[in-house]
Amino acid sequence: xxxxxxxxxxxxxxxxxxxxxxxxxxxxxxxxxxxxxxxxxxxxxxxxxxxxxxxxxxxxxxxxxxxxxxxxxxxxxxxxxxxxxxxxxxxxxxxxxxxxxxxxxxxxxxxxxxxxxxxxxxxxxxxxxxxxxxxxxxxxxxxxxx
Amino acid sequence: xxxxxxxxxxxxxxxxxxxxxxxxxxxxxxxxxxxxxxxxxxxxxxxxxxxxxxxxxxxxxxxxxxxxxxxxxxxxxxxxxxxxxxxxxxxxxxxxxxxxxxxxxxxxxxxxxxxxxxxxxxxxxxxxxxxxxxxxxxxxxxxxxx
DNA sequence: GAAGAAATGCAACTCAGTTGCATTTACTTC
DNA sequence: GAAGTAAATGCAACTGAGTTGCATTTCTTC
Ligand SMILES: [Mn+2]
Ligand SMILES: [Mn+2]
Ligand SMILES: [Zn+2]
Ligand SMILES: [Zn+2]
Numbered sequence: 001x002x003x004x005x006x007x008x009x010x011x012x013x014x015x016x017x018x019x020x021x022x023x024x025x026x027x028x029x030x031x032x033x034x035x036x037x038x039x040x041x042x043x044x045x046x047x048x049x050x051x052x053x054x055x056x057x058x059x060x061x062x063x064x065x066x067x068x069x070x071x072x073x074x075x076x077x078x079x080x081x082x083x084x085x086x087x088x089x090x091x092x093x094x095x096x097x098x099x100x101x102x103x104x105x106x107x108x109x110x111x112x113x114x115x116x117x118x119x120x121x122x123x124x125x126x127x128x129x130x131x132x133x134x135x136x137x138x139x140x141x142x143x144x145x146x
Numbered sequence: 147x148x149x150x151x152x153x154x155x156x157x158x159x160x161x162x163x164x165x166x167x168x169x170x171x172x173x174x175x176x177x178x179x180x181x182x183x184x185x186x187x188x189x190x191x192x193x194x195x196x197x198x199x200x201x202x203x204x205x206x207x208x209x210x211x212x213x214x215x216x217x218x219x220x221x222x223x224x225x226x227x228x229x230x231x232x233x234x235x236x237x238x239x240x241x242x243x244x245x246x247x248x249x250x251x252x253x254x255x256x257x258x259x260x261x262x263x264x265x266x267x268x269x270x271x272x273x274x275x276x277x278x279x280x281x282x283x284x285x286x287x288x289x290x291x292x
Numbered sequence: 293g294a295a296g297a298a299a300t301g302c303a304a305c306t307c308a309g310t311t312g313c314a315t316t317t318a319c320t321t322c
Numbered sequence: 323g324a325a326g327t328a329a330a331t332g333c334a335a336c337t338g339a340g341t342t343g344c345a346t347t348t349c350t351t352c
Pocket of ligand 3: 100139140
């Protein structure tokens, strides 16, 4: 997503100390195209450093809480994590392949997420919107085995 | 949602026999405003008849598979179930209160879910779209205790 | 009403995530 | 730079929602 980002600085900018594990978790999420499961993040981070499963979950919670990272649901029971929306990286919808579980980002322009919130002069307070398209990815579509 | 529906007929129309448990599960979902967790459905159905937890999950799977019922994710780890969209009951977005877990249906007109699929002449095959707004419901908003 | 099929129940299991507490690492203060 | 404190990490056990395998019950069909 953002190769030139300094993730250490980013961490400190929200009041978190930049430990090796936090920096690697955030970097793994930020440098990946699409969103990731905790198990995938674990695997990637462990190529660089040893990290406990629980530590990863705690770091993910922190990053979400500080709004650096976004927790998304794929319609299954495993959360996905991706960089939170910013002006440079606007919020966007995601596509989820119901066959292989792949979850990828859609072009922010194709489904503008922001304006629609204003169409709801409701009594509740809307904080965020999540849009997910489910279907078959290109691979699973053309390759009906497995 | 649909008080005048005959849920037995609805079950048979998709090739399922209408057993007492299936009819009660479908009726519970269909007559409720908003979407329900399995635990809530279980509680409601058990006021009428005894039913095993596993049986409920199997019935829910069947109803989803036959497209009578829709499985929604609330951003937490528990699925929600509501009637699937039809011409009379069009598909719509849902609001989820991050504080109390309430999940309610939004006016189908406010966020038209259909047309946007056509904006994706992608290589993947889109089967459905899910739109969820997260925030605080009216109660939790005005009542910040608990 | 017997035989076979479908539906339901029950116990054990799985998987993702959480909790409590011990240990290690990073910051302060002297 | 050592001691003391706070924060971060590790480890084991736990939780909650959902699933699986198989036994039992209920519904069909002849
Ligand atoms: Mn994304
Ligand atoms: Mn609904
Ligand atoms: Zn796929
Ligand atoms: Zn609420």
